[in-house]
Amino acid sequence: MTAVPLQPPRRLIEFSLDGQDTRVPEGSTILEACRAAGKDIPTLCEGDTLTPKNACRVCVVEVEGARTLAPACSRRAEPGMAVRTDTGRARHSRKTVLELLASATDLSTTPRAAEWIKEYGAEPGRFGTDAARLNEEPKVDNDLYVRDYDKCIQCYKCVDACGDQWQNTFAISVAGRGFDARISTEHDAPLTGSACVYCGNCIEVCPTGALSFKSEFDMREAGTWDESAQTETTTVCAYCGVGCNVTLHVQENEIVKVTSPHDNPVTHGNLCIKGRFGFQHVSQR
Amino acid sequence: MDLHFGDCKPTDEEREAVDALLGPPASAWEGGAERGEADLRWAVGGRAARERRDLLLPALHAVNDRTGWISEGALDYVCRRLTVPPAEAYGVATFYAMFAVRPRPATVVHVCTDLACAVNGSAGLRAGIEERLGAAGMAAGGVTWQPSPCLGLCERAPAALVLRAGEPAPAPGTEGPSDGRGALRRRASAVVAPATAEGVASAAGAPEAAPSEPSAAMAVPQAGQDGLILLRRVGVADPASLDDYRAHGGYSALRRAFALGPAGVIREVTDAGLAGRGGAAFPTGRKWQATAAQPDHPHYLVCNADESEPGTFKDRVVMEGDPYALIEAMTIAGYATGAHRGYLYIRGEYPSAVARLEHAIGRARSRGFLGDDVLGQGYAFDIELRRGAGAYICGEETALFNSIEGYRGEPRSKPPFPVEKGLFGKPTAANNVETLVNVGPILTMGAEAYAAIGTESSTGPKLFCVSGRVARPGVYELPFGATLGELLDLAGRPESLRAVLLGGAAGGFVGPDELDIPLTFEGTRAAGTTLGSGVVLVIDDTVELPRILLRIAEFFRDESCGQCVPCRIGTVRQEEALHRLLDRGGAGAAADVALLREIGQAMKDASICGLGQAAWSAVESAIDRLGVYGTPVYGTPQQGSEAGQGPRGDT
Ligand SMILES: Cc1cc2nc3c(=O)[nH]c(=O)nc-3n(C[C@H](O)[C@H](O)[C@H](O)COP(=O)(O)O)c2cc1C
Ligand code: SF4
Ligand code: SF4
Ligand code: SF4
Ligand code: FES
Ligand code: FES
Numbered sequence: 001m002t003a004v005p006l007q008p009p010r011r012l013i014e015f016s017l018d019g020q021d022t023r024v025p026e027g028s029t030i031l032e033a034c035r036a037a038g039k040d041i042p043t044l045c046e047g048d049t050l051t052p053k054n055a056c057r058v059c060v061v062e063v064e065g066a067r068t069l070a071p072a073c074s075r076r077a078e079p080g081m082a083v084r085t086d087t088g089r090a091r092h093s094r095k096t097v098l099e100l101l102a103s104a105t106d107l108s109t110t111p112r113a114a115e116w117i118k119e120y121g122a123e124p125g126r127f128g129t130d131a132a133r134l135n136e137e138p139k140v141d142n143d144l145y146v147r148d149y150d151k152c153i154q155c156y157k158c159v160d161a162c163g164d165q166w167q168n169t170f171a172i173s174v175a176g177r178g179f180d181a182r183i184s185t186e187h188d189a190p191l192t193g194s195a196c197v198y199c200g201n202c203i204e205v206c207p208t209g210a211l212s213f214k215s216e217f218d219m220r221e222a223g224t225w226d227e228s229a230q231t232e233t234t235t236v237c238a239y240c241g242v243g244c245n246v247t248l249h250v251q252e253n254e255i256v257k258v259t260s261p262h263d264n265p266v267t268h269g270n271l272c273i274k275g276r277f278g279f280q281h282v283s284q285r
Numbered sequence: 286m287d288l289h290f291g292d293c294k295p296t297d298e299e300r301e302a303v304d305a306l307l308g309p310p311a312s313a314w315e316g317g318a319e320r321g322e323a324d325l326r327w328a329v330g331g332r333a334a335r336e337r338r339d340l341l342l343p344a345l346h347a348v349n350d351r352t353g354w355i356s357e358g359a360l361d362y363v364c365r366r367l368t369v370p371p372a373e374a375y376g377v378a379t380f381y382a383m384f385a386v387r388p389r390p391a392t393v394v395h396v397c398t399d400l401a402c403a404v405n406g407s408a409g410l411r412a413g414i415e416e417r418l419g420a421a422g423m424a425a426g427g428v429t430w431q432p433s434p435c436l437g438l439c440e441r442a443p444a445a446l447v448l449r450a451g452e453p454a455p456a457p458g459t460e461g462p463s464d465g466r467g468a469l470r471r472r473a474s475a476v477v478a479p480a481t482a483e484g485v486a487s488a489a490g491a492p493e494a495a496p497s498e499p500s501a502a503m504a505v506p507q508a509g510q511d512g513l514i515l516l517r518r519v520g521v522a523d524p525a526s527l528d529d530y531r532a533h534g535g536y537s538a539l540r541r542a543f544a545l546g547p548a549g550v551i552r553e554v555t556d557a558g559l560a561g562r563g564g565a566a567f568p569t570g571r572k573w574q575a576t577a578a579q580p581d582h583p584h585y586l587v588c589n590a591d592e593s594e595p596g597t598f599k600d601r602v603v604m605e606g607d608p609y610a611l612i613e614a615m616t617i618a619g620y621a622t623g624a625h626r627g628y629l630y631i632r633g634e635y636p637s638a639v640a641r642l643e644h645a646i647g648r649a650r651s652r653g654f655l656g657d658d659v660l661g662q663g664y665a666f667d668i669e670l671r672r673g674a675g676a677y678i679c680g681e682e683t684a685l686f687n688s689i690e691g692y693r694g695e696p697r698s699k700p701p702f703p704v705e706k707g708l709f710g711k712p713t714a715a716n717n718v719e720t721l722v723n724v725g726p727i728l729t730m731g732a733e734a735y736a737a738i739g740t741e742s743s744t745g746p747k748l749f750c751v752s753g754r755v756a757r758p759g760v761y762e763l764p765f766g767a768t769l770g771e772l773l774d775l776a777g778r779p780e781s782l783r784a785v786l787l788g789g790a791a792g793g794f795v796g797p798d799e800l801d802i803p804l805t806f807e808g809t810r811a812a813g814t815t816l817g818s819g820v821v822l823v824i825d826d827t828v829e830l831p832r833i834l835l836r837i838a839e840f841f842r843d844e845s846c847g848q849c850v851p852c853r854i855g856t857v858r859q860e861e862a863l864h865r866l867l868d869r870g871g872a873g874a875a876a877d878v879a880l881l882r883e884i885g886q887a888m889k890d891a892s893i894c895g896l897g898q899a900a901w902s903a904v905e906s907a908i909d910r911l912g913v914y915g916t917p918v919y920g921t922p923q924q925g926s927e928a929g930q931g932p933r934g935d936t
Contacts, residue, residue: 173376175380
C-alpha cells in the first residue's frame with residue numbers, strides 16, 4: 001500500500017463571488033477562487049511560483065464595503081466577503097493600468113497584453129506623443145542573457161526570484177524611486193561584475209520578455225524568431241545528479257532556449273547555469 | 286546568503302565613519318583590514334548576521350554625513366559589516382533624496398519649492414541663488430544646491446536648508462582632536478528662513494556661523510496665552526531642561542498611567558475619544574487595545590515624526606518646543622500597548638528637532654525616566670531615534686517600518702495591519718507626534734474633561750498649520766469645531782482670499798465662500814473635503830492657481846515610491862496633462878480635464894497606498910470647487926470623496 005501524504009486539513013470558507021456563493025479552502029486568494037470558478041482575470045506581477053508583490057494592479061476587483069479596489073492575486077478571501085470582478089470601477093482601473101503600462105513600456109513581447117488591451121478597450125496612445133517613456137537601451141553585457149528594461153513593468157518577480165524567494169543570490173534589486181526606479185545591480189555594474197550566477201531563474205519568471213536568452217534576443221533582432229515553428233521537449237538535465245527537468249525549445253533543429261516546468265517538484269521552474277545555458281554542445285558547437 | 290562583494294575599498298574616512306557607528310569590525314570577513322589567525326575559524330551566519338540590517342539606514346547616514354555622498358567602496362564596506370547584499374543596499378541608498386551615489390560637494394543647499402514657499406517668493410529666491418551658486422546640481426566652490434520639497438518651515442517661507450558633511454562636532458566641553466586634524470571640515474547645518482539669496486549664499490559658505498534659528502515659540506503666535514493645552518509649554522518652559530519640564534507639570538501623566546495600569550490608560554484614551562492626528566483620524570484607543578491584545582511578542586511602539594506633508598510643521602514645533610512631552614507620551618503609549626522599545630522616526634530635514642530629541646532622550650535616560658526600570662515601577666522602556674533621509678512616502682506607516690528595517694521605503698499592502706504585523710513583523714502601534722502629545726493632557730485632566738472639548742465626534746484640541754498669504758502664519762491650537770473663518774481671523778486673512786488648501790497636497794481646496802466649514806473630522810467630511818494633517822494654506826489672487834496645481838503634481842511624481850503602476854505612471858501622466866493645461870485652454874483643456882479624471886479615478890481606486898490614492902484629490906477639488914481651467918463648478922461637492930492621507934480604518 002502506498003502512503004499518501006495528507007495535507008493538514010483546511011477549513012472551507014464561504015463568500016460571494018459575483019453573486020455566486022463560493023467555497024474555497026481557507027487562505028485562498030480571490031484570484032484562486034476566480035480561477036477555480038473559471039473566471040479569467042488579467043495578471044502580470046502574479047506568478048505561479050512566487051508570492052506576488054501586487055504591484056501591477058491589473059487584477060483589481062471590487063470588495064463590497066471597501067474604499068479602494070483589492071488586488072485579487074494577493075487578497076485572501078474572507079468569510080462573508082462579497083467580491084465583484086467585473087464592475088465598471090474594476091474594469092476602469094484595469095483598462096487604465098494597461099494604458100499606462102503600454103504608454104510607458106514596450107509590451108510587444110508580453111504574452112496576452114494585446115488581447116487584454118483589446119478586451120478592455122485600452123488606448124495607450126491617448127496620452128499624447130510626448131508622454132514620458134522608459135526609453136532604455138537593451139543591456140547586452142554577457143553572452144547568456146539580455147536585459148531590455150524598456151520592456152520592464154517593474155513587477156519585482158526577477159528580484160524576488162534572485163533574492164529570498166528562490167535563488168538567494170541577491171544580484172539585482174530595484175534602485176531609484178518613482179518613475180525613475182529601475183531594476184539594477186549594485187552601482188549599476190554590468191552583470192559580469194555583479195553577484196549574478198546566471199541561473200536564469202529571473203528570465204524564467206519575467207512576464208514581459210524584458211529578460212531574455214541572448215539566443216532569443218539575437219534571433220528577434222534578426223527577425224528569425226518564430227515561436228510557431230518551435231517544438232518543446234521536456235527531458236532530464238544530464239549534468240549532475242539533482243535531476244532537474246528541462247524543457248528544450250527547438251527551432252530548426254537548434255535549441256533556442258531552455259525553460260523548466262513550474263509544476264515539477266524538483267525544480268519548480270528553477271535551474272542552474274548549466275541546465276539553463278549549457279546547451280550549445282548538443283549542437284556540437 | 287552567498288554575498289558577492291566588489292573589490293572597491295572604503296577610504297579611511299569612510300571606514301572611520303562606519304566604525305564610529307558600528308564599532309570596529311570583528312574579523313576580516315566583516316571588512317577588517319588585516320586577516321588574522323582567528324579569521325580562519327570565524328563564522329557568523331543566519332539570523333545573527335542578518336539581524337543588524339536595521340542599522341543600514343544609520344550606516345548610510347554615517348557615510349553621507351561624513352563625505353557628502355556614498356561611494357562604491359563605502360557601500361561595500363557597510364554591506365560587509367551588516368551582511369546586506371550590495372544590490373539591495375544600492376536600492377536603499379538610491380531611494381532617498383538626501384543620499385547621493387555620485388560624488389558631489391560636501392555642502393548641499395536644499396531650497397524649498399513647495400506650496401507655501403512658492404506663494405511667498407521661492408521662484409525669485411531660486412533665481413538669486415542661481416546667480417550666486419550656479420545652476421541647480423552644479424558643483425561650485427564646494428557647494429551645490431538643489432530644489433527641495435517642503436522643508437516643514439512653511440511659517441517662515443521661503444525656506445532653505447544647508448547641510449555640510451564632515452567630521453562630527455566634538456562633544457561639548459571637550460577639545461577637538463589635537464593631532465592637527467582640527468582644521469578638518471566639521472559637520473554643520475543651517476536653516477535659513479525666511480531666506481534671501483545672500484543669506485543662503487553666506488550660510489552655504491559657513492553654515493556654522495549662520496544666525497541661529499528663532500525659537501520654536503516664534504512659530505506659535507498664541508505662545509504664552511492662557512487656555513492652551515498642547516502648546517502650553519512652548520515658549521514657557523526651557524526645552525533643554527528636564528527639570529523645567531517637570532516644574533511645568535511634566536511626568537505627572539506618566540505617574541497617573543502607572544497608577545491606572547495599561548488597561549486603565551487604554552480606557553481613558555478610548556473614553557477621551559482621541560482620534561489620530563496623522564491624517565487618517567483612526568481612533569487611538571482602538572489601535573492601542575488591538576496592539577496590546579496581540580499574543581505575539583515583542584510589541585513595538587513607533588512615533589511617526591516624518592512630517593513631510595507640504596504645509597505641515599506642527600510636529601516640528603512641538604518637538605523643538607516641548608521635546609519631553611513627546612518622550613513622556615511615548616513612554617505612556619509603550620506602557621499601555623505592552624512595548625518595551627519605541628522608535629522615533631524623524632524626517633532627515635529636521636536637524637534641530639533631531640538634536641533636541643537626542644538631547645532629551647539622553648537626559649531622560651540618565652535620570653531614570655527611560656531605561657530598565659522607568660521611575661522605579663519595574664517597567665522597561667527605551668526610545669531609539671531614527672533619521673529619515675528625504676522621502677515623503679516614509680510617513681506612510683508601513684513604508685516607515687520598511688525604512689527602519691533597512692529596506693526601501695515602499696508601503697506594504699494591508700492587511701495584515703500594523704497592530705498585527707508591523708515593525709519587524711511584530712504587533713506595532715504607530716502614532717503621529719501630535720496624537721501622542723494629547724495623551725498627557727488626557728491623563729492629567731481625565732477622559733471626561735478632555736472629551737468635553739471640541740465636538741462629540743472630534744474631541745480635544747487640534748493643531749493647525751497656517752501658512753501662505755496670512756499676516757501671522759504659524760501653528761494654532763483651537764478646540765475642534767472652530768470654523769475655518771475663525772481660524773483665518775486669528776491668523777489675519779488676506780484682502781482678496783482666493784482659496785484655502787486644507788490637509789496639504791494630499792488634501793483639497795475650498796473656496797472663499799466656504800469659510801463656515803467647521804474644522805472637525807465630520808464637518809470637513811460633510812463638506813466633501815478633509816482636515817488631513819491640519820494644513821491650512823491660504824492663497825490670494827496674487828497666486829496663479831494652475832502653477833500651484835502643477836507643483837502638487839510634481840510633488841507626487843517625485844515622491845511616488847514607484848511600486849505600483851497607477852501611481853508610478855499615473856502621477857507622471859497627471860503632471861503632463863497639467864503642463865498642457867498651463868499652456869493652453871479651450872477644447873483641448875476639456876479633453877485634458879477628462880483625461881485627468883480618468884487617471885485620477887484609477888489612482889484613487891487601485892493604488893497600494895494613500896499617496897497614490899490622494900495624488901489627484903487636490904487637483905480634483907480645484908477643478909470641481911474653484912472652477913480652475915474654466916471647468917464647471919459643481920453645485921454640491923462630491924460626497925464621500927474623502928481625501929484623507931492614510932487609508933481609513935488603517936489600524
Ligand atoms: C503618503 C503618506 C504620508 C504620510 N505621512 C505621514 C506623516 O508624515 N506623519 C504622520 O504622522 N502620518 C503620516 N501618514 C499617516 C500614517 O500612515 C499613519 O496613518 C499615522 O502615522 C497614524 O498615526 P495616528 O493614528 O496617530 O494618526 C501618511 C500616510 C500616507 C499615505
Ligand atoms: S525585468 Fe521582468 S521580471 Fe524583472 S521586474 Fe522587469 S518585468 Fe518584472
Ligand atoms: S540544472 Fe543544474 S542543478 Fe539541475 S540537474 Fe542540471 S546541472 Fe544539476
Ligand atoms: S501608491 Fe504610490 S507611493 Fe503608494 S505604493 Fe503605490 S507607487 Fe508607492
Ligand atoms: S497580478 Fe495582482 S497586482 Fe499584479
Ligand atoms: S517649507 Fe516651503 S512649503 Fe513648507
